[in-house]
Amino acid sequence: MNPNTGAGPDGEGTPVGRRLVLGMLGLGAGAMAATPWLQSGLETALGAVADKDPTGVTGLLPNGGGFRYYSVTSSVPHKDDSSYRLTVDGLVDKPAAYRLADLRALPQTRLVRDVQCVTGWRVPETPFEGVRLSTLLDAAGVSPRGKAVRFTCFDGAYSESLTLDQARRSDVLVALKLKDKPIGHSHGGPVRLYVAPMYFYKSAKWLSGITVTDEVRPGYWEERGYDVDAWVGRSNGRDDDPTA
Ligand SMILES: Nc1nc2c(c(=O)[nH]1)N[C@H]1C(S)=C(S)[C@@H](COP(=O)(O)O)O[C@H]1N2
Numbered sequence: 001m002n003p004n005t006g007a008g009p010d011g012e013g014t015p016v017g018r019r020l021v022l023g024m025l026g027l028g029a030g031a032m033a034a035t036p037w038l039q040s041g042l043e044t045a046l047g048a049v050a051d052k053d054p055t056g057v058t059g060l061l062p063n064g065g066g067f068r069y070y071s072v073t074s075s076v077p078h079k080d081d082s083s084y085r086l087t088v089d090g091l092v093d094k095p096a097a098y099r100l101a102d103l104r105a106l107p108q109t110r111l112v113r114d115v116q117c118v119t120g121w122r123v124p125e126t127p128f129e130g131v132r133l134s135t136l137l138d139a140a141g142v143s144p145r146g147k148a149v150r151f152t153c154f155d156g157a158y159s160e161s162l163t164l165d166q167a168r169r170s171d172v173l174v175a176l177k178l179k180d181k182p183i184g185h186s187h188g189g190p191v192r193l194y195v196a197p198m199y200f201y202k203s204a205k206w207l208s209g210i211t212v213t214d215e216v217r218p219g220y221w222e223e224r225g226y227d228v229d230a231w232v233g234r235s236n237g238r239d240d241d242p243t244a
């Protein structure tokens, strides 16, 4: 089954229907385990979903790199060297605001892993590079009350979350590069989160805020039924699926 074919090319920017949201929320975790419609629900609800090219033509086939374009909003502002800021705040001793140049000046880590979207598509061995999230958390000095991290985005809508332990993993990056080039706008540039061991919805695009909190606050898709702990192959009902 190809869940992607449920998506319409004119779906871009369509808000998640009220009925769909209520339907997702009404499902228990057990029911969710074997619910292909939920996956195609995410694809269609995401709007656009299929990749989008600059001519405005949308298609259902993966683009050259195998990625698909996702945004829960119909337009996203562009940020560059002068306008981009990443704030780190919440339960920390030293809140900070990083410019791109500040982030580039920190030690960079390059990871080459498979990108895996929960709806089934995968992009093998994709290099991401950037600053370890743990580096920014250490610099901020997390208070003993800090137990989780909330991520916000300059699209004004998307959010994500990790426990503090997850956030401190060495394979979680504040990414500046994709395939050894600065991350382009459509892939969430200039800065996106990259949570290598989890499904790609955890990797928030257009990252603008990192807030240390006292508990996990479920992110955008998590409020709509997806797992907060989104380990690839061990979440969202994929536990028994060797192909997941
Ligand atoms: N800000 C933001 N981040 C996001 C999303 C989104 O809609 N908005 N979609 C998520 C999902 S479901 C996926 S699969 C990936 C898609 O990344 P891509 O558009 O670079 O392929 O981004 C994730 N991060």
Ligand SMILES: [Mo]
Binding pocket: 070, 117, 118, 119, 200, 201
């Ligand atoms: Mo996704």
